[in-house]
Amino acid sequence: MSRKRRRLGEILQHWGLIEDQQLEEALKIAQGSHKRIGDVLCELGYVQDTDVAKALASQAGLEYIDLSQADAIDKENLTLLPVDIIKKFMVLPLEKVGNKLKVIVGDPLGLDVLDNLRFRMNCEIEIALAARSLIKEFLDEMFRETRESIDKAVREMTVDSSIDQAASMNSSMDISGLTIDKGNNSIDVKGRATDAAQAPVIRLVNQLIAQAVHMRASDIHVEPMGDRVRLRYRIDGVCHEQDKIPKRTQSAVIARLKIMSGLRIEEKRVPQDGRIKLRIGDDTVDFRVSCCPAYHGESVVLRVLRSDAAMLGLEKLGLRPDTLQLFNSIISKPTGIFLVTGPTGSGKTTTLYSALNVLNRPDKKIITAEDPVEYNFQGINQCQIHEQIGLTFGKVLKAMLRQAPNVILVGEIRDKEVADVAIQAALTGHLVFSTLHTNDAPSAITRLIDMGVKPFLVASALQAVLAQRLMRTLCDNCKIPDPHPNPKELAILDFDKEMLAGKTLYKAVGCDICSGTGFKGRRGIYEMMLVNNEIRELAFKRAPVNQIRAAAIANGMRNLLGDGKLRILDGGTTTGELVKIAQAEGVVEMDEEDAA
Secondary structure (H helix, E strand, O other), X not given: OOOOOOOHHHHHHHOOOOOHHHHHHHHHHHHHHOOOHHHHHHHOOOOOHHXXXXXXHHHHOOOEOXXXXXXXXXXXXXXXXXXXXXXXXXXXXXXXXXXXXEXXXXXXXXXXXXXXXXXXXXXXXXXXXXOHHHHHHHHHHHHHHHHHHHHHHHHHOOOOHHHHHHHHHOOOOOOOOEEEEEOOEEEEOOOOOHHHHOOHHHHHHHHHHHXXXXXXXXXEEEEEOOOOEEEEEEEOOEEEEOOOEOHHHHHHHHHHHHHHOXXXXXXXXXXXXXXXXXXXXXXXXEEEEEEEEEOOEEEEEEEEEEHHHHOOOHHHOOOOXXXXXXXXXXXXXXOEEEEEEOOOOOOHHHHHXXXXXXXXXXXXXXXXXXXXXXXXXXXXXXXXXXXXXXXXHHHHXXXXXXXXXXXXXXXXXXXXXXXXXXXXXXXXXXXXXXXXXXOOOOHHHHHHHHHOOOHHHHHHHEEEEEEEEEEEEEOOOOXXXXXXXXXXXXXXOOOOHHHHOOOOOEEOOOOOOOOOOOEEEEEEEEEEEEOOHHHHHHHHOOOOHHHHHHHHHHOOOOOHHHHHHHHHHOOOOOHHHHHHHOOOOOOOOOOHHHHO
């Protein structure tokens, strides 16, 4: 016959920790307040919570862990559980053997905690007990040590002279007005203590950000290596390595960037995304921050989002007059789909935002579905996609149609579901803008059909497709005529003598204004395909892309290569720049020696 399980009060009484009268008093209070007897005894001061934890362990036949002992837990085992689980459920990982994880808890009856742990970790859970107060003290100490290690790195850190030079160059830039964006809430940290604002790590991070903005960088890359931390700025689409950051400051610099962008500094095993907003001079600059675990530490990339980039205007995009006229006629239509295609980083979002800026009037309702929302527009309803909670493009699109919009922007058509909803929206009286990843404009039709969209729907809904690329523009201050252009590049681009007659080609030199690169800024080259009856018929018949391309060119479409060649003849760029992104069909590429 099994032994009768003793009650908690009886165990404490047997150990001589409480008397009969104290136990009776606690039982009456517990019955009236629906509290546990152990909690009541602690509140009355008759026992300590460590005594209750030991008694619970004895009652349930569990191991008791005394966290007041220095060697109670091997701190290397703390990585067995994610930090968010440790903080949320107040549990400590003790060890893992095979598929069984042993954890320390303060409540053996917390079945919901155990169920959550089993689900999250996908393994068996074994528990040991410790006093809840000692678990809390242990967690406080653990996170205090994390903070102190960062502060120590900051105190010991010295700023390289190269970064000091950058600081002097940017000393006129006001970066005191810092806000950290967390969703729709902004936390103003402008009023922090002066001593903290002067910490070396803060000065270093502020300086590298200010320098990047001063140099017109579109991205800041902080990349930990084995012996250093590489700092690179992407300027006009090309990465330029800057002065390295000392390896000993790696953790402090990355922690500072994560704090500024509202990320969890203790989480180093999963990617995180955040935002920073800074006032630099008279401008407010947003930064989209991506933090990704890598072999030598977390790699951090800051995408520089200037508000004026979205307000660039169609005239400044680089569209030639005939293409611009066609563009304006398409976006003024009441219905249909207008697609912008090209690879990542080709300026598709800027083009679409410029179009929305033209259409953004009080008499039109505009809704966008984006991932992520890069620029905020007054007067436009912008929806952020959150696929991890089920808020996908498809669901947002269906909800948007119930909002009675005139114009819809879909960040990207990724699959058949989104394509079908977008086409239905176009066919039911909406003007739809979106992007697609294809090499040229004619390929957009075959891409949609390959997704599973019916050809007659593509033919009916599609109004036009704009393909684009970005090319670096020569610096007007230092460019010089090129008397001997590379003949191999001319052959690859299919230039003939008649085309070059009376024209002057230019080459890059480099000066202080363009930071020695010879180029300053980028402008687009474009390929606008208007979907007319002939192309609709080809789409309906599932014609191959080469037939669609031939029909588009016969109807006046200028392809990317042709638009780029006109840019070269205008003196805006070099043959080498166009060779990188567009080549004539049937011509072999240069070898490395010719390219040099």
